Amino acid sequence: MKNPAAIGQPLDRVDGPLKVSGAATYAAEHQLDHAPLVGWIVEATIPAGRIKALDTGAAEKSAGVVAVLTHNNSPSQVPFGEPDDEGRFTQSRAMLGSDRVRYHGFPVALVIADTLANARHAAGLVEVSYDPAEAVTTTGSDADEVPDELDGGLDPDVTRGDFEQAYSESEVQLDVTYTTPNQASAAMEPHATIAEYDGNELWVYTSVQLIGPAVEVLANTLKLDPDKVRVLSPYIGGGFGSKLGLHNEAILACLGAMHLERPVKVVQHRRHVFHNAPHRGNSVQRIRLGASGDGKLKAIGHESYMPRARGYAFAEPTGASARTTYHADALLSRHRVKTVDMSLIDSCRAPGHSIGSLAFESAIDEMAYRCDMDPVAFRLVNMPDREPASGQPFSSHDLAECLREGAAKFGWDQRDPTPRSQERGRQLVGYGVASTIRMNILVKSTTRIRLSDDGSLIAWANMTDIGTGTYTILTQIAADILGLPAGKVSIELGDSAYPASCGSGGSFGAGSSGSALRDACMKLREKLVDIARKQESLKDADFDGASFEGGNLVLGDKKVPLAELVRQSGHDYLEVDGKVEPGEDHEKYSQHSYGAQFAEVTVDRDTGEVRVRRMLGVFSAGRILNRKTARSQLLGGMVWGISYALLEELMLDERCGAFVNRDFAEYHLAVNRDIPEVEIHFREQPDTHSNPLGSKGIGELSISGAGAAVANAIYHATGVRVRDFPITLDKLLEHLS
Amino acid sequence: MAVISVNGQEVTLNDDPRTTLLDTLREGAGLTGTKKGCDHGQCGACTVLLDGRRVNACLVLAIQCEGCEVTTIEGLGEGGDLHPLQQAFVRHDGFQCGYCTPGQVCSAYAMLEEVANGEASDVTGKGAVRLSAEEIRERMSGNLCRCGAYANIVDAILDAAGELDRKGEASR
Ligand code: FES
Ligand code: FES
Numbered sequence: 001m002k003n004p005a006a007i008g009q010p011l012d013r014v015d016g017p018l019k020v021s022g023a024a025t026y027a028a029e030h031q032l033d034h035a036p037l038v039g040w041i042v043e044a045t046i047p048a049g050r051i052k053a054l055d056t057g058a059a060e061k062s063a064g065v066v067a068v069l070t071h072n073n074s075p076s077q078v079p080f081g082e083p084d085d086e087g088r089f090t091q092s093r094a095m096l097g098s099d100r101v102r103y104h105g106f107p108v109a110l111v112i113a114d115t116l117a118n119a120r121h122a123a124g125l126v127e128v129s130y131d132p133a134e135a136v137t138t139t140g141s142d143a144d145e146v147p148d149e150l151d152g153g154l155d156p157d158v159t160r161g162d163f164e165q166a167y168s169e170s171e172v173q174l175d176v177t178y179t180t181p182n183q184a185s186a187a188m189e190p191h192a193t194i195a196e197y198d199g200n201e202l203w204v205y206t207s208v209q210l211i212g213p214a215v216e217v218l219a220n221t222l223k224l225d226p227d228k229v230r231v232l233s234p235y236i237g238g239g240f241g242s243k244l245g246l247h248n249e250a251i252l253a254c255l256g257a258m259h260l261e262r263p264v265k266v267v268q269h270r271r272h273v274f275h276n277a278p279h280r281g282n283s284v285q286r287i288r289l290g291a292s293g294d295g296k297l298k299a300i301g302h303e304s305y306m307p308r309a310r311g312y313a314f315a316e317p318t319g320a321s322a323r324t325t326y327h328a329d330a331l332l333s334r335h336r337v338k339t340v341d342m343s344l345i346d347s348c349r350a351p352g353h354s355i356g357s358l359a360f361e362s363a364i365d366e367m368a369y370r371c372d373m374d375p376v377a378f379r380l381v382n383m384p385d386r387e388p389a390s391g392q393p394f395s396s397h398d399l400a401e402c403l404r405e406g407a408a409k410f411g412w413d414q415r416d417p418t419p420r421s422q423e424r425g426r427q428l429v430g431y432g433v434a435s436t437i438r439m440n441i442l443v444k445s446t447t448r449i450r451l452s453d454d455g456s457l458i459a460w461a462n463m464t465d466i467g468t469g470t471y472t473i474l475t476q477i478a479a480d481i482l483g484l485p486a487g488k489v490s491i492e493l494g495d496s497a498y499p500a501s502c503g504s505g506g507s508f509g510a511g512s513s514g515s516a517l518r519d520a521c522m523k524l525r526e527k528l529v530d531i532a533r534k535q536e537s538l539k540d541a542d543f544d545g546a547s548f549e550g551g552n553l554v555l556g557d558k559k560v561p562l563a564e565l566v567r568q569s570g571h572d573y574l575e576v577d578g579k580v581e582p583g584e585d586h587e588k589y590s591q592h593s594y595g596a597q598f599a600e601v602t603v604d605r606d607t608g609e610v611r612v613r614r615m616l617g618v619f620s621a622g623r624i625l626n627r628k629t630a631r632s633q634l635l636g637g638m639v640w641g642i643s644y645a646l647l648e649e650l651m652l653d654e655r656c657g658a659f660v661n662r663d664f665a666e667y668h669l670a671v672n673r674d675i676p677e678v679e680i681h682f683r684e685q686p687d688t689h690s691n692p693l694g695s696k697g698i699g700e701l702s703i704s705g706a707g708a709a710v711a712n713a714i715y716h717a718t719g720v721r722v723r724d725f726p727i728t729l730d731k732l733l734e735h736l737s
Numbered sequence: 738m739a740v741i742s743v744n745g746q747e748v749t750l751n752d753d754p755r756t757t758l759l760d761t762l763r764e765g766a767g768l769t770g771t772k773k774g775c776d777h778g779q780c781g782a783c784t785v786l787l788d789g790r791r792v793n794a795c796l797v798l799a800i801q802c803e804g805c806e807v808t809t810i811e812g813l814g815e816g817g818d819l820h821p822l823q824q825a826f827v828r829h830d831g832f833q834c835g836y837c838t839p840g841q842v843c844s845a846y847a848m849l850e851e852v853a854n855g856e857a858s859d860v861t862g863k864g865a866v867r868l869s870a871e872e873i874r875e876r877m878s879g880n881l882c883r884c885g886a887y888a889n890i891v892d893a894i895l896d897a898a899g900e901l902d903r904k905g906e907a908s909r
Contacts, residue, residue, distance in 0.1 A: 016827035017819060019835030020842060022770015022810035029769035038764075116764060117755045188774045188782055188836040188883045237772070237836030238883050270775040467834030467884050632830045632886060639885025664779035664881060671878040675887040677870075 005479035005486035010628035024235040027207040028192035036263035040119035042109035044101040047135035047657030048341040051099040055127040064118030069110040089213035089245035092221040104658040105275025135341040137657035139307035143338035147315035161330030166299035170290025178359035182650035183280040189237020192267040193250040195257035210503035211462040234494035239466040241347030248276040274662040278346035281307040287363040295371040297328040308337040317352035321360040327384035350700030361434040361708030387590030395589035395689035398620035406596035406618040419719035427602035430717025436595030436705030440696040443502035444581040445516040455563035463501040463513040469629030481521035483548030507697025520578025585689040593621035593696040599709040608729030616679040622696035623686040634702040641706020643670035744812030759794035770810040781880030784840035791847035810839035825897035833884035
């Protein structure tokens with residue numbers, strides 16, 4: 001019988017019972033011997049300048065207050081951003097280090113009290129006055145700085161062929177500009193940290209996607225030996241990029257703990273999170289497409305303009321979709337940024353592709369109509385045979401098949417191609433499609449496993465599970481390779497004391513940490529077989545057909561329990577290390593996951609209200625490690641796509657560089673009723689180049705296209721093309737009557 | 738000092754009348770299963786049952802709960818077993834990061850009672866209230882899930898409701 005925990009099986013999450021019963025311990029929930037003191041952040045109310053005066057007297061006298069930390073009394077730190085040759089997740093994130101205000105919401109004080117209510121009340125008593133400086137808060141197509149590199153190490157500019165000439169000679173041309181707004185990751189768990197310091201060691205319970213860099217940033221900021229810093233993050237209430245690095249409350253909690261030598265907890269209030277954790281910047285994307293009369297793309301041009309937070313080197317590769325999805329004779333992709341005095345700008349689920357596809361896949365749709373072609377057919381005639389930007393071969397390419405299979409399953413042929421031709425009462429009905437592509441990355445990762453003499457296996461890595469299902473898929477990889485039931489495998493993650501792993505981000509977590517574990521398990525298999533070979537009683541056994549099933553090494557008709565092999569080794573347990581790192585396959589091949597997404601929407605003729613009626617996606621992401629959790633990742637990305645297309649927008653007050661809608665009543669996320677029936681299909685094809693498991697990234701796949709499918713359906717329903725996301729009803733209404 | 742009852746156990750309140758039920762549970766009683774996502778009544782992560790009705794614990798002062806019975810996620814299962822709703826959430830993968838989940842489960846629990854009591858919603862047509870995917874979507878829209886597990890949450894609730902019906906528990 002097949003192991004129900006085998007790779008690919010829809011095993012229930014192993015941490016599921018803990019999560020549904022409230023027993024999983026998130027950052028703010030670790031119980032220490034003594035209840036920690038509670039810190040509350042006082043935020044700056046100007047975007048740039050200096051603190052002129054700080055009066056903390058009333059706050060200090062307020063009930064329950066133990067300390068008010070400001071730049072005048074906080075422990076010594078390395079200045080913000082140093083050393084500048086470190087990456088952004090490891091260089092100093094100093095807080096309360098000087099009188100300088102970096103952005104609206106930047107912490108100017110931390111009030112520490114016995115209870116949350118006391119800290120919060122006293123925070124309101126801190127008086128701050130400022131010397132404001134000129135601040136840059138807005139970005140549009142005036143961005144003209146060239147970033148050194150884009151996120152993921154991509155070049156800011158790529159050109160192939162002569163774009164201007166190919167474009168000007170094209171029979172059919174399109175020159176359109178799309179805009180996407182500032183957006184928030186809005187993970188449901190606000191950023192939270194408890195710090196404990198005994199004068200020597202710093203223990204940090206936090207919510208962070210990358211544990212290794214978290215240790216380094218603390219050591220670099222607080223002038224500590226990394227060996228004296230322990231970071232724990234076993235359960236994370238969503239990250240989506242906003243928890244890749246450690247953010248403000250973590251540094252503040254550590255400052256408090258070091259100052260007082262007592263544990264301090266700082267939980268960002270939801271309103272803090274919008275400024276004290278990173279967001280995604282707004283984008284202006286000019287897209288020019290040229291095609292011949294038969295719909296063959298001749299020229300693809302994509303120019304991106306976005307903000308970059310002062311002193312923080314992150315630039316989003318918005319042109320990623322334009323660079324990789326379709327073939328054209330000439331390609332131009334350019335990224336410009338403008339330095340702004342705004343809170344940090346960083347990765348948000350699928351940096352580059354998510355908002356890049358929103359604009360680019362909409363423009364591609366426009367071009368299909370302009371060429372008088374079916375949007376699916378148009379995409380199909382422009383499939384690349386090599387990666388357009390690099391000219392490298394693809395490790396595998398399955399986009400065309402996703403489009404064909406998706407169109408058939410969705411009933412695309414039922415669609416009247418003419419925009420605004422389908423009506424159901426007051427409702428205008430539209431179908432939309434978008435291609436989906438997301439780069440696949442492998443990151444160096446290590447792990448250690450131990451098989452005990454009771455036959456149970458434990459694996460350690462400083463990996464994290466941010467809801468992606470890491471605990472579960474790692475359980476399956478070990479169970480599958482060693483033929484163990486899931487119950488015999490335990491996976492220990494989220495602790496800096498464990499072997500260094502890739503962490504969670506960029507959809508590389510499962511493939512990278514999973515391949516390291518696979519390596520360890522394969523080595524353990526060899527070790528076990530070696531032990532068995534030394535057994536007199538097994539000397540005639542069939543070692544060629546050795547397999548691992550049901551907790552046994554199976555040699556023909558002989559079964560030897562793994563526990564017995566451990567005992568025969570003369571040790572209490574066997575320990576093996578595993579690792580993976582990117583190799584030649586990652587230099588030689590361009591690697592991506594693929595998908596095609598289809599949406600049906602209705603738009604109310606009288607109110608402009610858009611409802612998504614159904615969505616369908618066909619995805620090709622190599623070998624699927626767990627069909628249940630993989631499907632959930634894709635579902636989640638589709639929800640984000642709907643949310644991006646229709647709802648999400650941080651509203652900026654340009655005068656003070658603050659987002660005004662800093663809560664969930666005003667920053668709209670898709671809710672349950674916004675999400676229709678969603679159908680997801682896998683085209684399972686292990687990619688022999690991606691990693692030893694044959695899997696590819698999945699967490700950021702569906703968001704890279706879902707929103708454009710909705711936007712394109714809105715166009716089909718109404719004949720109105722809104723190029724300014726989100727597509728709210730006010731933007732449609734004026735064109736509907 | 739005032740005392741409230743949580744999952745049948747006495748919890749002594751602190752002497753600060755500003756303390757919310759949510760902070761009493763999480764900070765005072767060590768019942769961290771109930772989550773704080775916004776502290777503003779906007780996300781539903783803090784949903785608990787107050788005398789059987791769902792409330793946002795961040796919008797209730799603890800002192801208001803004197804004489805009431807508070808049930809949190811920790812109080813739903815029986816004898817160490819997960820409640821059928823909790824089991825259904827696991828089976829249907831009705832969560833990812835799990836942070837919204839206790840609120841979703843408590844909300845779903847009370848929502849099923851509301852349906853059983855014949856309380857109408859925005860999508861209820863004429864005639865008796867009947868549990869459907871559409872009813873669940875509407876009634877669960879006060880519980881945000883950034884991981885986007887909504888479709889699975891709907892399936893989990895439908896499944897659990899069937900199970901509850903068979904066990905004759907729905908009207909309890
Ligand atoms: S924490 Fe109470 S509704 Fe969000
Ligand atoms: S499971 Fe993460 S927010 Fe719902």
